[in-house]
Amino acid sequence: MSWGDVGSGALRAALPLALWGLVSAAFAARERDGRFLGSARWSAACAFVLVAGASASMIAALLSHDFSLRYVALNNARETPPYFSAISLWASLQGSILLWTTILAGAVTFVAWRGTRDLPRLATTALAILFAMLSFFLVLVVTPAADPFVRIDPVPADGTGPNPLLQDHWLMGLHPPLLYLGYVLFSIPFAYAVASLILGESGDRWITATRRSALVAWALLGVGIVAGAWWSYAVLGWGGYWAWDPVENAAIMPWLVATAYLHSVMVEEKRRMLRTWNLSLVIGAFALTILGTFLTRSGVINSVHSFSESAIGPLLLGYLAAILVFSVGLLLWRSVRLVDPEGIGTPLSREAIFLFQNVLFVAATLTVLLGTLYPLIVEAVSGDQVSIGSPYFDTVEVPLALALLFLMGVGPQLPWHGASRATLERQFSVPIVAAAAGGIVALLVGLRGAAGVLAFALAAFVAATVAQEFVRGVRARHTLHGEAPQVAFVNLFRRNGRRYGGYVVHVGIAVVALAVAMSQSLAVTKDATLAPGGSMQVGSRTIVFEGLRDVAQPQRQQVVADLRILDGGSGVPLTTALSYYPNGTSAVGSPGIRSTAGDDVYAILAAYDARSRAWATISIKVIPLVSWLWIGGAIVGLGALLAALPEARRGRRASAVVPVPASSPAGAE
């Protein structure tokens, strides 16, 4: 028996379990019968073990180069190194859907065992919905639509190897799983929202029950997007990290809607408002994850007409349509029960800022969606192939991003219900001075465009508001509890992680904004064709080209250019290469990157003398602050982690009054 048989059998056994889980969870919700719940729990756990086993079998088949499987033959070769063999699980369609199914089975199991403890009715209904989704994905992986275990005959002597671009950098092992975890975990808030609608609940129990999973999904998706940008920077060899490519847009759209959602739920929790809106956002975020998968997996991006050639395209589109019809229908049916008892008052209140913020996030999503779908619409209508490039996205999204950065500084500083003049002065004096200082710094470092200068000013504004909050929080704890400053600082997170973790996220976003402004505006590029020993001057640095080497590796051939960066001292060696993979139609660049806190030297071997290796054209980019983009992403992830830490750690002394800094009007959250 081969790994293929094991995996294939496991998936086929998991499907009836998921269907049985669906039935028993539905009965458990309807009859409130614990026996059915137990049955659903075990179905979930067994289905998860089987699907995870199928994924493990695929990895084993890839590692052992079992070319009798079509997927392995097309995505692996004998020379593929073990790391890249293992991560080829997500190198193409069928494996990616298998990974998705595995994560979804994990999410179902998590809800079945953890979620059903306190809220049986809501959670068991949500569980039934999750089982329905799992059944759909299991149908995909056991039918030709996306069956990863299809055999091939005759068995080839060797496989074609993974796509060269996917075996060139270790980040490929990180970016897709993070993105998929983010995508799939949005299923949990979505399932609870729909369950809440089915049961006709008007409260926010579904929000409370899924607060942590929504936050974790959002954070993983965000970190996954940054990891993808980093991969693109390190592999694609043009010195950029974001190109408004449809694949990138597909990932950022659900993240934008989810960001709006994470903020607007606070309005519902505090003020019992925006109920229909929150349900719409969570449905929208989830639908966009499916739309993203449809766009990237069906081939529709290459051509409208290619999607129907893949079996999975129409199925995913049907799934998306079913989700939208079902959940929007439910929302309309229940809308009478969801009328908000209160309205939003003055524009200078926190809830009004959240409203503006939500409008801008949704506008950003819809405009990205327009730019992404426009080529498909044009092709469907006129047959012309067009692409929408960066000019559109930059024109529309940059002002929106700056406005959001501004609101990110303003929102947390305003009290609920409305602010007095005195409050405004107390909250904004320091940040406004900081913003002015930030703008001046931007001009001093050489930024001239309005967007770049504003990004600096607003990032400084946000950083100052956050710093002010921490200083006040630490002072309040010092006065109230006599805690030392560093103890008070840690306790801010332990007692109110959601609020202070959120501030850390805001700092991370400000860091990302600075990195984007600098790297987009002040990067310097210089090309030169050099003979060995020749040098070029880029800014304050001299770059010496020392020569070319041919390097033969089992899976690829490389032409490596040795460079030396003279930066005052003896110099730092840097190599950049072009790699030739046997299955690639063209060379893959392996840019040489020397990162420092201030800037990156990014070297590309653009061309070389193929006959005698007598010259090479080296393209050097000096990109300021770009590594802070990845650091900013990590800070966002860290902040989200702090915000998601279990309540138990903070609620141990439940009788103690949670201190609200006396000088801050900003409520407990």
Next chain:
Amino acid sequence: MSVASAVRRSRGASERRLLAITVLAIAIGIGYVAFQNVGASAVYYLTPTEAAARRLPPGTTTRLGGLVEEGSLRYDAASQDLRFIIGDGVTRVIVIGKGAPPALLREDAGAVVEGYFAADGSFRATQVLAKHDEVYTAPSPSATPAHRTPPP
């Protein structure tokens, strides 16, 4: 109901209306800018024959896709002038660019270049595009993949 609360309510209502109008105005403004820009930013992807048939006005940004003709690629390292011919079997277009040919540009292979037509009918490339696309044509199962192909 006291007078004070009635006053507060009517003030609340007018502020709510103001808020709703502001939100609506923002949404309409963003929608207007987006629709204005999306059509203008659309870059057509054409084959040389389609480009010739459309008689594009010089200077219009276009993506031209086709086959780089065998033996047409010329690069002068000193002046950094790059020149090649893209054809689709019917029409041939001279492409002129600046800078070394990127490694992914090879003779007798497909290429997509972004740029514009000059008045003399040649195409001025501003960018040779890399497609980051995971789909590639897989060889037939019986064919032994050609390993260790030496770099050109």
